[in-house]
Amino acid sequence: MTSNVIRDVQNEKPRLSLSINKIGVKGVHRRISLCTSTETLSYDVELNAFIDLPKSQRGAHMSRIIEAIHETTNEGRKKRFKTLEELLEAMCRALLSKNPYASKAEVEAKTLRFFKIEHLNFIKEKIPEAVNVTLTVSIQRGREADWNIGISLEGLTVCPCVQAVYSALEKASPENGLSHTQRTKVTIEVKTNGTPTPIEWLVDAVVNAFSAPTLSLLKRRQEYELIKAAFKNPRFIEDVIRQVLFQVASKLNEEKFPLNTEIFIKGESYESVHPFNAYASTKATLSQVLRELA
Numbered sequence: 001m002t003s004n005v006i007r008d009v010q011n012e013k014p015r016l017s018l019s020i021n022k023i024g025v026k027g028v029h030r031r032i033s034l035c036t037s038t039e040t041l042s043y044d045v046e047l048n049a050f051i052d053l054p055k056s057q058r059g060a061h062m063s064r065i066i067e068a069i070h071e072t073t074n075e076g077r078k079k080r081f082k083t084l085e086e087l088l089e090a091m092c093r094a095l096l097s098k099n100p101y102a103s104k105a106e107v108e109a110k111t112l113r114f115f116k117i118e119h120l121n122f123i124k125e126k127i128p129e130a131v132n133v134t135l136t137v138s139i140q141r142g143r144e145a146d147w148n149i150g151i152s153l154e155g156l157t158v159c160p161c162v163q164a165v166y167s168a169l170e171k172a173s174p175e176n177g178l179s180h181t182q183r184t185k186v187t188i189e190v191k192t193n194g195t196p197t198p199i200e201w202l203v204d205a206v207v208n209a210f211s212a213p214t215l216s217l218l219k220r221r222q223e224y225e226l227i228k229a230a231f232k233n234p235r236f237i238e239d240v241i242r243q244v245l246f247q248v249a250s251k252l253n254e255e256k257f258p259l260n261t262e263i264f265i266k267g268e269s270y271e272s273v274h275p276f277n278a279y280a281s282t283k284a285t286l287s288q289v290l291r292e293l294a
Contacts, residue, residue, distance in 0.1 A: 010059035017055040022106070024050030025065050030073050036082050043084060045109045051095055051102035061099065068094035084109065085135060085147070085196045090138045103181060106138040115203050117213050121227040127217050131203055134189075147196035149205060155210030156226075157184045157269060160234035175232045183214060184237060184269040190252070191262040201251050208245035210225035211235045237269045239282045240254070249289040259287035 028047040033040060049065050072091040081087040088107050095105035114128035136148040159179045167177030186206050190197040207213050212230035215222075235243075244265050252261055266281035285294075 008058065010061050013058060014054060019055040019250075020053040020207065022050045023060045024048070024106075025062060026242070028069055030069065032073050032087060034084060034087065037230055039060050043111045043113075045084075048108040049095060050106045051099050052104050054101055054103070057101050060102075063094060064098040068098050070202065084111070085088060085137070088137045089136055089139070092137050094146065096139065096141055096233040096235050102141070104138060104140045106136065108134065108136040110134050113199060115200070117207055119208070119216065120226070120229070121216075123215065123222055129213075129216060136197075146193050148182050148189055148191045149197045149199060149202065150187060151199060151206065152185065153203065153206045154183050154185045154188040154214055154248070155207065155240075156212045156214055156230050157182055157237065157240060158211045158230050158234040160236060160239075163231070163234050169221060176181070177231075178196050179231070180273045181211075181230065181272075182269050182272050182292060184210065184267055186240060186244060186265065186267045187188070188208075188248065189264045190248065191264075192257060193260075197257075201248065203231070205244045205247035205251070208247065209235070209240045219270070237278050237280045241265050241267050241282055245282060245284070245289060246293070249284075249286055249293075252286050253290060259285065260288070261286040263289070 005217060026048045028049065030045055032043045032045050035041075047068055047069060051059055051060060051065070055199070068091055069094075071093050072087060075081065075087075076092070081090065088109055092105045092107045095107070096102060096168045099105070102118060111133055112130045113133050113210055116126040116128055117123070118126065120126075132152040133149075134150040136150075138146045140146075158181050161176065163179035164178040165177075166172065166179065186209065188202050188206060190202065213231045214228050215226070218226060248263055252263075262283070262285055264281070264283045267279070269278040271277055
């Protein structure tokens with residue numbers, strides 16, 4: 001008599017008893033709906049979701065990973081979650097619940113958020129600007145969540161060296177010295193335990209570090225004012241990176257984040273007078289930054 005029992009191949013013992021740190025799915029696209037106290041928000045999100053695999057387990061149940069994503073995003077549509085971070089942590093815990101053989105889970109989400117740049121007084125109609133955002137939550141079973149929050153944003157920089165040379169040779173005031181400008185891209189990631197870093201802090205730090213922000217909508221007078229402001233605030237890429245690090249570290253310290261909080265910043269300047277780009281990066285814990293500033 002033939003048996004109709006279907007084997008659970010994933011639960012079988014593997015030929016080689018070796019553990020795997022990360023197994024899962026990449027490139028899952030979902031629309032996520034959230035409800036804050038004032039509005040309903042929707043995000044188009046690209047998700048990557050992973051668990052670890054013990055050496056006794058042949059394979060992961062991929063359908064359970066997709067189920068965890070699907071069920072959690074459906075709960076978001078019912079307005080249970082107020083923030084994307086809250087939803088992602090619930091999704092990560094659902095992965096552990098559905099995969100009892102896993103000891104850790106990780107979810108990464110890539111999306112866009114839109115922010116208004118408020119500090120430019122000459123811009124009356126402030127339209128939202130897009131910011132690339134990556135949120136990663138990882139949870140070891142029975143422990144608090146670890147968070148890695150990152151953004152990527154571009155702004156305008158003016159070279160202070162050329163401006164100083166031009167001012168000296170032309171006997172002009174420093175802020176009236178001509179220089180070359182470039183668009184500079186900055187990426188920052190902050191790794192914390194328990195509490196994710198608010199994205200607004202990172203956006204503020206990066207926007208304020210440039211000579212001036214780049215804006216989608218500029219009328220002629222506004223473009224004049226923006227360039228004027230940029231030339232009054234020339235910055236090397238080194239200046240930009242240091243300013244971002246200082247502002248983020250100061251805010252984290254003010255809000256009593258742990259001293260082992262990790263900050264990683266990188267920047268690339270798309271040079272206008274050179275056939276190459278300038279690059280800078282730095283990585284430090286909050287305690288290291290505070291020690292250097294002291």
